[in-house]
Structures are given as C-alpha cells and as structure tokens.
Amino acid sequence: MAERLALIAKYALGLAMAGIIYAMFLVVPQYVGLGDAGRIIIVHVPTAWVTSAAFALSAIYSIIYLRTRSPLHDASAVSAAEVGMLFCIFATVTGAIFAEVVWGTFWNWDPRETTILVLLLIYAAYFALRSSIDDGARRRRLSAVYNIFACVTMPFLLFVAPRVADSTLHPNCAFLQGSKCEGVSLDLNGAKISQLGDVVVELKAVEQVGDMTRAVVEVRMPGLTEYADLAPTMDSEGKAADRPEFPGQSFRMILIEADPQAGTARVNMQAPGTGLLSNQRTLWVFLASNVTFGLLALWIFRIRATILQVSARLQTTEAL
C-alpha cells in the first residue's frame, strides 16, 4: 500500500513539474520591459528559496548529529547539503542568465549574488573537508562543527552586505515586504560619492529646471570602463520623470528625493521587472512552482538520505 502511494506521489510530482514548465512558457504573460526573459523567475526564485531551506535543514541535522552522534543524522545533513548545492547551482545559473539578458551583465556583485556565491563556497568547502578526513566518526564530527560554524556567519552576510551596498538590482522591493531598497543619499557638500551595486556614482549638481528638479550624477562603470553623466529628473510631486539608462546596461537611474537648496539627492537603480507578480496568472504559477520545487527537493532529499543511511548502517554492521 505504502509503495503504491509513493509511486502515485512520484508520478503526480512528475506531472506537476511538467505542468509548471508548460505554464512557465505558455500561461505566464510577457512582462513589459522584460519580454520572455521574465519567465525565468518561475524557476529562479523557487530554487533560491529551496536552497536556503535545504542549507538550514542541513545545519539543523548537524546540530542533532552532535547531540545524538548517530551516523543516520549525519547522512541526513549531507543529503540536505547536497540538495542545497544542486538547487544553489540552478538558482545561480538561472539568475546569471536573467541578469545578462535584462541587466546586461552576468555578474555585478549585487548583495544577493554575493550571498549565494558565499553559500556555494561554504558548501563546496564542506564537501572538500568531508573528502579529506578518512576516519568516519571524525569526518562526521568535524564536518558537523564546520556546518554549524558556517551557519553563524550567515546573518552577517544577509544583514551586513546589503547595508554595505545600499542597493540591490533584484526586483524585490515589490513583493518582499520589509525589504529595503532605499537607494543612496548623496550630498554635494559632504558624501557625494557612493556606490549603487558595483557602479560608483558621484553627485555633480542638483538644480531646479522649471517645475522639475534635476540631479546630475556621474557614473563610473565597474573597472572604470565607461564614464557618463546621467541627469534623472523628478516632478514637483516627487515622482521620478526622466530615468536615464546606465551606459551599456538595461537598468535605469531614478531620482527619489532631491533638495536643490541643500544640495542633496537620493538616487537608486531601477531594474525592469519590478512589480512582476502583480499579475494574477503569474502569481499563481509562481506559487505552484514554489510548492512543486519544494516537493521535488524533498523527494531528492529523501532518496539520497535513505541511500546514505543504508550505507551507514552497513558500515556499522560490518564493523561489528
């Protein structure tokens, strides 16, 4: 009975996955400014969430392992880390493709990109550590310690890195409540140089032109490859008007606040794709995709954990 249920669940999952892929290309409408590239969020965002969940699960199993010292819990920790790694690679690759198409660059040290890269490095190091310790019990113990230790640094990445680089290209302000996308404040008489993503921006002037407020901002692209003066404007009600494009990129600069008297201005970069999920069809496909990818990850995790647990049991019986 249980076997038959598992079989049914397996086929249902396969069907759901196929449905998601179908919906991704044929049900989700094109988004203005993104074209077909916007469809990739149906894969990109769920895989990124599954990645974080899997790594968190791995750390929890490592803690449990250190308490119980049962090789079975270690097997679960390893399989969760492997699933996390797999989905992390999916998320990184789909993200890089999207970034190239929409932002004009595969990689630009956006805070989220930094975080996912560090995650990849941490778990690559975790597997490297496991492969370089021969003794089974010692390998389990030391890799569990490393897993927990690495987990402690994550809050610093999540909260520190975004504060350092004040802006993110990810169109998240729209659907992640509480996330900050405030841009950077520049002051002609003080801190007039700052960074948006990896672009250096320097405020040159803030002026009143008719009833529009205009800021002149020099931008220097990474590697100082290109310089340009951009002049975003704002109307009298504080709504951004002119949104000039960054040189060689497809994201734009917007003026959020400006005070010509004080010589201050707040600018941000705006990526196409903000507000993507306000569309109902996209939203439902997106939610279904999250559930399906979560179940898929759970299924892979169960299989991998069972295999590793069986081999751990065999090793203990052989040792006896």
Added chain:
Amino acid sequence: MNNSLLWRATKAVFVREVRSELRSRQALNAVALFAVCSIVAVSIGLGPLNRSAELPLIHAALVWIVLLFAAFTALARVFVVEEEQRTAAALRLAAPAHAVYLGKLLFNLVLLVALTLLVAVLAVVLLRMQVKAPTAFAVMLAAGSLGLVTGTTLIAAIIARASSRSTLFAVLSFPLLIPLLVTAVRGTALALAGAGWDRCLAPIQTLLAYAVAMFVTSLFLFATVWED
C-alpha cells in the same frame, strides 16, 4: 570548572606557545617575510598611484588582502604543529579543552596584531598610504584582526585533523571571512579618507559583533573538535 584554574591553564598554554615560537621562530619568520614580499610585490606592480577619490578604497583592499593571506599562512600553525609533532594527546591530558582554545587564540591574536602593525607600517612607507584618521584606522585594524583570529582558530583546529591541511585551511576559512573582509575594507577606507567617528562606528560595531559571535560559537564547538 573553577575560573581561576581555567585562567591559569590558559596562561600556561599561551606561555608555552610563545616560548616554543621564540625557540624556533618559524611562524614569525614566515609571516614577516610573507608580509614584506607581498607589500613589495604590490608596490612594484602598481608603481606610484595618483591621488583620487578611490585611492583609500584601493589601499584598504590591498592591506586587507595581504593580511588575509598572511593569516592563512600563519594562523593554522598552532594546531597543525601539535599533530605533526604528535604532542596533541599530551596536551589533551595536560589542559582542559577551553584552556587550550583560549591559549592558542591569544597566541594567534598576538601574532596577528604584530603582523598587522608590520603591514600597516610597510603600507605607509612603500605604498605611500595616507592615514587621515589614525585612531579610527588603528581601531578598525584591531577589530578586524580580532574577527580574523576568532573566525579562523576553530577552523585551524578542524583542519589539523584532516589531510592536505594548508590548502584546506584557506578553502574552509575564506567563505566565513567574506562578511568580515567586506566590512573591514569599507571601514578601513573610511578611516584612511579621514571620515569622522559617526561614520566609522558602524563598521567597527559590525566587526566586533562578528568577533563576538565567532568567539562564542567557537567556545561551544571547540570541545567537540578537540575530543579524540
């Protein structure tokens, strides 16, 4: 355990580390020469740099990269040497785990502070680094070093029990040090550019918070690593 007993054992481990280091001077020589070589290499490679708005950031990044790699060569030694000379078992019997950790952490801290001083002086002399806010600069370097030591000493204890130790130390430590490195580079650049305390305080707080978090976690986990 009694606190004064722990403190005495810690001091004994620390003194032993210092004494054996002064006898061989292995770590000191290696680290000092590494720092001199890398700063000279950077100085030759770059030549004189023009003063620009980004110069403090470039100098800060160079100083921290040199410090990071010097730390990778030096800080694992305290535990690796115990395994190489097969003295780990004796040390396990002689001192409680926490005393071993604290003693070695203190030794690494002293080593890294000495190294940081050397690198800072060399950078001022050879890279013509201008320090406009010396106090903030010193505090930033001290807080960064503290984070670097607390973040790597437990890793040193882990890799001492594995094969291919020297590469593994860098591989395991680097991802954990990225938040520290980002904050330290930005903070040091602020201090070099002469920013006031109001702007330097945030990175210093972050660095100290990082150091405290890593220290407390290390204390929890060290006994597990050290047990045989």
